[in-house]
Amino acid sequence: MDFELTEEQELIRSTVREFAETVLAPRAREMDEKAEFPWEEIKKMAEQGYLGAQIPKEYGGSELDTVSYAILIEEISRVVCGIGLTLQIHNSACAQPIAQYGTEEQKEKFLPRLAKGEIIGAFALTEPGAGSDAQSIRTTAVPDGDEYVLNGSKIFITSGPVAGVALVFAATPTSEEEKRKPISAFLVEKGTPGFTAGPKEDKMGMRAAVNSELIFDNCRIPKENLLGKEGDGFRIAMATLDSARIGASAQAVGLAQAAFEEALKYSMEREQFNRPIAKFQAIQFMLAEMATQIESARLLTYRAAFLKDKGVRFTKEVAMAKLYSSKICTQVVSNAVQIHGGYGYMKDYPVERYYRDAKVLEIYEGTSEVQRMVIANQLLKS
Numbered sequence: 001m002d003f004e005l006t007e008e009q010e011l012i013r014s015t016v017r018e019f020a021e022t023v024l025a026p027r028a029r030e031m032d033e034k035a036e037f038p039w040e041e042i043k044k045m046a047e048q049g050y051l052g053a054q055i056p057k058e059y060g061g062s063e064l065d066t067v068s069y070a071i072l073i074e075e076i077s078r079v080v081c082g083i084g085l086t087l088q089i090h091n092s093a094c095a096q097p098i099a100q101y102g103t104e105e106q107k108e109k110f111l112p113r114l115a116k117g118e119i120i121g122a123f124a125l126t127e128p129g130a131g132s133d134a135q136s137i138r139t140t141a142v143p144d145g146d147e148y149v150l151n152g153s154k155i156f157i158t159s160g161p162v163a164g165v166a167l168v169f170a171a172t173p174t175s176e177e178e179k180r181k182p183i184s185a186f187l188v189e190k191g192t193p194g195f196t197a198g199p200k201e202d203k204m205g206m207r208a209a210v211n212s213e214l215i216f217d218n219c220r221i222p223k224e225n226l227l228g229k230e231g232d233g234f235r236i237a238m239a240t241l242d243s244a245r246i247g248a249s250a251q252a253v254g255l256a257q258a259a260f261e262e263a264l265k266y267s268m269e270r271e272q273f274n275r276p277i278a279k280f281q282a283i284q285f286m287l288a289e290m291a292t293q294i295e296s297a298r299l300l301t302y303r304a305a306f307l308k309d310k311g312v313r314f315t316k317e318v319a320m321a322k323l324y325s326s327k328i329c330t331q332v333v334s335n336a337v338q339i340h341g342g343y344g345y346m347k348d349y350p351v352e353r354y355y356r357d358a359k360v361l362e363i364y365e366g367t368s369e370v371q372r373m374v375i376a377n378q379l380l381k382s
Contacts, residue, residue, distance in 0.1 A: 141186060
């Protein structure tokens, strides 16, 4: 059993951290306040190969192993978690399924552009009436000659307003009587007639990432844009979410690490009763608990990534990682605010932003309740 990172993985961590602190950190507060898609920073990330992290080298990607990819997302999220979200959806939830399930034509068409950052990828599963119950989606795709006609809508779609291609899941019913209609996956390109993005959502946190509704009104797409086979959509979606949860868990670790570092620094600088508050046992115990929680979450995350790299099933392990990492992230950030006292509630200190960013990590890529369901289901199968 080896808990050490390879030299290459350590180099990736140091390189990404330097990039994040040099390029992203100076505009972190501005990104949060403006809530605009950071095109300039995304372009620089593409130049570093980060947008192609999960894309094979033959299509212009970096093809990182999954542990290295988790490190990448962790370090970016430590500085601007919203950009970590954009990066992991682009890679794990769009590029990777194309690489895994796409035809050669689909790979050649989309992957090089995704790797270069010429287009941004999105993942469109959630609907107004279908969140945790993904099989209840009402968006439909009806065959018509050499095309499918899509009708319906998706909500809360990360990068929805800017996506050049979206992986969209729609029901492809074979009869009206079916209670659980087969689901298929489609690659829908920006500019396709009948495909529009709604207004940008005004969110509490993760404001460096942009979200919107996606609307399909008699949207015609060629049959060659079907990903996998008709009816494979639910299987593709669940497998994609397993991979994406590694990124979501890494986001939580990175954000929690950032909050801990700010709290540690502040506790050694802030004085009360003629001594730094870090000298008080109450603060020390909070810091000790925070550090232990973060390290535990990091190990769970890396373990899930390691299992994926080994090619074995990691559904249970990644659900555990995502459940625990997101839970402790909200706790760590809350404690960081508490250690800052009244200052932690002010926008002058980054922990206020971290506090707003943290909560959604317990919601997207499967709520904490869904993760418990997944874990229990896997345990009962064993």
